Structures are given as structure tokens and as C-alpha cells.
Amino acid sequence: MSKRVTIKDVATEAGVSVTTVSFVLNGKGGGVSQSTKERIFCAAEKLRYTPNHTARSLVMGRTNMIGVIVPSITNTFFAELVRNLQRRFAKQGYDIILSNNEESARKDLKSIDLLAGRNIDGIMLTPSAESLSPENIGLLKEAIGKLSVPCLFLDRYVHGYPHVSLDNSASAYSLTDYLVSRGHTKIGVVTGPMQLNSSANRLKGLRKRLSESGLTLCESCLFEGQYDLETGERAAEYFLQTDVTAVVAFSDIQAYGIYKRLKECGKRVPEDLSVVGIDDNVYSALLDRPLTTMRQPIAELADAAVMRLVQMMNGEELSPLPKMQAQLVERESVKLLHGKAEEEE
Amino acid sequence: MSKRVTIKDVATEAGVSVTTVSFVLNGKGGGVSQSTKERIFCAAEKLRYTPNHTARSLVMGRTNMIGVIVPSITNTFFAELVRNLQRRFAKQGYDIILSNNEESARKDLKSIDLLAGRNIDGIMLTPSAESLSPENIGLLKEAIGKLSVPCLFLDRYVHGYPHVSLDNSASAYSLTDYLVSRGHTKIGVVTGPMQLNSSANRLKGLRKRLSESGLTLCESCLFEGQYDLETGERAAEYFLQTDVTAVVAFSDIQAYGIYKRLKECGKRVPEDLSVVGIDDNVYSALLDRPLTTMRQPIAELADAAVMRLVQMMNGEELSPLPKMQAQLVERESVKLLHGKAEEEE
């Protein structure tokens, strides 16, 4: 609880003016004699001077803090994402102030307000699914509009607003392609909330690949839910009563739910039902029958997002976003069906 | 990028002095006429005034920000912990600024310095294992000592410093008790870094229960490593060449590694080797043979930690820490051996 050392203390200790100290300590000491510099550095060292970030922020009009809002850090995808964001931002001199919206629209709005009051320099936002629903999206847009700092949507976004996200359509396309190449034609799908671009685009990609083989996704093969375990369990129950031979889960956690329910029903993957996921959580490789899934380039996503937000904050020109493609990780959760050769080219 | 609205703007708009506005907006308007209050609130609303947190921090000498340093948000235990911390702190009016040390002592030190410069009101610290090693612990202590705000160790701690953590000894005791009651006498153990109180205390608890049954832990039954998958894999390989019938992994992730390696060797849990873990990650219930493990009371841990740090920051008297006991979750990873009845009471 010792009193803080200010720049003034250093100045008196070194016997020079505050201005000079400030210049020197900030590396702008263009026209300061070497001896003075020495004295100042010594004094600063001796007094253990550390600049007061708050005061600096006040006068500079920037805090070097970024607000990061995600649904929940508990979700491995976001955990990995936030970890990468934190690392990258730290390298750029920014600290992150973290907020979880717990998939609640109210919390999204509250967090945005709070962060704005903190004078953060920018916001990285992955809104709740609730915020993205038709009845709430207006409020979100309004909150963003009021902001005096740039806001970059990450992963989930609102059309027309700056965002960085993965090519979800391509992911699902690849996955479907793989399934078809293994002879599957009756394919079921477990989605997340359809107002999320991730689910909407994945569905698009899946449909695209299907139609290229003259197949269509029947209504009864579509199971909409959340990106959670329980949705997977319910979906498993559901698809067991249909004639689908393979199901595409739009997230690994859903796939785990399918595994679980299937086992409880005495069924096996992939003998009784083939399953694929998206995410490649660390646990996917550890399952009894390791899960075939899409590995998401999370580090690249974080990289691109940080770079873009920094550019937005600096008013720089935006460099083009790199292609960030998920990658198929083939394991053992898909059964090879007869007639596989049909798709060979 | 509209110019920020200040308290002065509100004052002129309402036709009163800045002081009055400040009083009213901060709820201290004890002696302000109702009509004036009305005018002020209207003006504030109309102008969309939001207080400048930075300026307030500067004059108040407190930022309402807490620095949270954990090894990695990617670890499910810390993810859950940080999520709970964030929620609780938000309720108390604090935001958290997150930092991952990635198990590096250098990053710990750097983060502490950075946070101190930000004038945070307190630090919640789970240091890296490296920081806690004999050669580095001095530096950590020094950094903490220089701090002008309270620092509370969470989960991992340095003796003699304020901390909140679980009763790790009791956890391992329970687990061992369970194993012994199932007839196991040759028990192997996979630890994390031994400079961590979690590993040290768990080992203590395990030894205690063993000795109560006249058993001892032979040197060759102790496998020291990290709290990670690979350690589990290596441990599995190792224990397969011994005559232990059960192994206690000090974290679920290690147990997963054991499962994995065992399967690769054509062995099964629990038929060939019984396994128990500590943590109860969500995935533990999903394994082919669901893992028997200890459920950690993370929410309670976070609660207690937040309360204590807040008390420390306010200079209040510290309320006693509640007992936070992990709970045995019995599943299917332990084989029932002959002679089980011996331990019955």
C-alpha cells in the first residue's frame, strides 16, 4: 500500500522538469542531452517508477483495452479462441477484458454498455444466439451503433457489419462429400440455432454437395437444436427411428451426445450409425470410436480477427482476410457402405 | 466516433452546476430539489450521457478492475473457474482482465507488472508451475511484494500467502478409500508437478488412507508428470509393466491418456486396469467406460475467492472460508476385486 511514485517524483529526484522526464521515458527524447537522460533513468529506476495507465488513458483518449464478449469460455471452441486472442492482443500491447454472455441477449447489451463506459478501444463480439434472433437483433444493432469505437463480430455476425469468420459452408461441404464418397445417401443433420450464420451456412454447404449428387435433404432428416450435448442425445433418439445411415452433427459436442445415447440404446458407431462432427475438440480423438470431424483453424481465425480490429482502430486500410479453411480429420466414425465406387472420379 | 458527452454538457443542458449533476447521478443527491433532479436526469438521458470510467478511476484511485491470471483458459478446470469468477465479480461491479501464463514463470511476472500498471484493484492469481519451483518462487514473491493492491492465490498457492483452494488431501483420501474398499491394494498414482500444492496434498491424502490399511506406496508406484494427456499415456505404458491393479490419476485429462494408451495396447478399463481421476470434466461421463472421479466444487471455489478478495480490497475482516469438499462420482472404471469385504465396517 505504499504511495505510488509519480512522474513528478522522478522529476524532482533527477532535478529536471516533468516535461523532460515524460519525453525521455516515452522515447521521444529527441533533443535531450545524454547526461540528463542518464539521470532520469537512474531516478526512475531508483524510485521504481511505473507510469499510471489510467492518467495516460484519460489524456490520450485510449485505454489499450479490448472488450471480448463470447457466449461462454466453457465451450472449448471459445476457450481456445479467447486464449489465442489474448496472446495476440498482448503482443500488440492490448489487454483484454472478458465477458461471457451465457447466450443471453440481455447480458450482451449490458456488457456492451459496460465496456463502452470503460472507454475500451474496440470490441470483439460473438453475440448470443438470442441476440441474433429476429426479435432481438434490432437492439443489438442499436447498441453497436451507439458505440464510438469499432466493433468486430467474431465467428457469429450480423449481415452488413464487419466480421471475421470461418468458411462454414465449405466445412459442411467437405464433410458431406466425405460421407457421400463412403456410400452414404440417407444423411441426417443436427444443427445449432438457425439464426447463427454457422448453422445456416453449414446447412447450405451440405445441401450444395448433396444436390451435386442428385440427392436432397428431406425435412425429416433435419434436426434443429443447440450446440450442446443434450441436442445430440435427442437427435440420436430421433434418427434411430429413421433410415438415415449417417448423421452430420454441426459440432463435436453434439456428436458426443449422439455417441452417448446410441450406447445407452445398445447401438454402435459406426456399425449402426455413422457420425461426423465439426470442431475437432481434443476429446474427439479419445472416444471409443474416434470421431471423424473438421478441424477448425482457430489460431488463424484469432490472428485475422486481431489484425483486423487493430486496423479498424487505427483507421488503417483493411488487409484482405485470408482463406481459413477447416480441415477434414478422418478417423473411425464412418462406415464404408456398398457402392462406394460410384463417386470416384 | 461522435464526441463523448461529459458531465459538463449535462450541466449546461440542465442549467445547473457540475457539482449538482455529479451528486444526483451518483445517488448522493441528498439535498437537491426534486425538480432539479428531474431536469438533470432528462438532460442525461437526452444527451445519452455515460460517465467516463477512466476519469473517475483517476480521481477515485480505484478502477473496479480485477486482474485474473491462470495457466490456460483452455484447461476445462480453469475455464469453468474463470467463467464463475467473471460472473461473480460482475455482480460486485468489477470487470476482469484476463491473462494466461501458459505455465511460464516469465509470463507470470510480466502479467503482474502489466496489471499493476493498469491500477487494477486486486489480483486473482493461479501461478504457473514454473513460478512455484524453488528457483523461481523468489521472483514471484518479490513481484507480489511490490504490489500495492491485494493478491489472492487461487487453487495453487505459496505458503504463507493469502489463498483459497480446495481440500486436495481429502479428495485423494476419498478416492483411495474407494479403491481400497473395492479390494485394491496395489495402487499406482499419476501426479502433476510436485511443487503444486494440489499434487503434494493429494499425495498426502492418498498415503494417509493407504497407511490406515497398513499399505504403503512404493516408489515404483509413483509416476510424476504434468496435468496433461501425454503424462497419462506414458503412465499407462509404465504401469502396464507393473503389478498395480488400479491407478489414481490426479486429473481427468491424465486418466484420458491412460484410457487412450491402454486401448492402443489392446487392454481394457477396468478389466485390465482400474482407473480413477479428479475433476469430473464433462467428458468423463461420456467415455466408453465412464470414469469414476471426484467432482470439484468450482462454483463454490469461485464464490469464496471473490468474496475474500473483495473483503481484502475493502479492508474488511475476512470471513472464514467454507469447507469445499470434492465429491466422489462413482461410475464404471473400477473393477471389484476379491476380498472386498475386508474393509467393511
Add this chain to the structure above:
DNA sequence: TTGTACGCGTTATCAC
């Protein structure tokens, strides 16, 4: 009941 004036620790704009 309301307004004036100063300080928080910096940075930045000027003169000297």
C-alpha cells in the same frame, strides 16, 4: 440548496 475551485497523473503546446 447550489456553485467555485482544486486535484488526480499524464501528455502536449507553447514560449524561453
Add this chain to the structure above:
DNA sequence: GTGATAACGCGTACAA
């Protein structure tokens, strides 16, 4: 080359 001095936006003792 160096040093006063004004601002940044807010809280508060003090005076009116």
C-alpha cells in the same frame, strides 16, 4: 535543449 502551463473528465471540500 528545457520548463511552465493547459488540458483530459470527474469527485469533493468549501464557500455562498
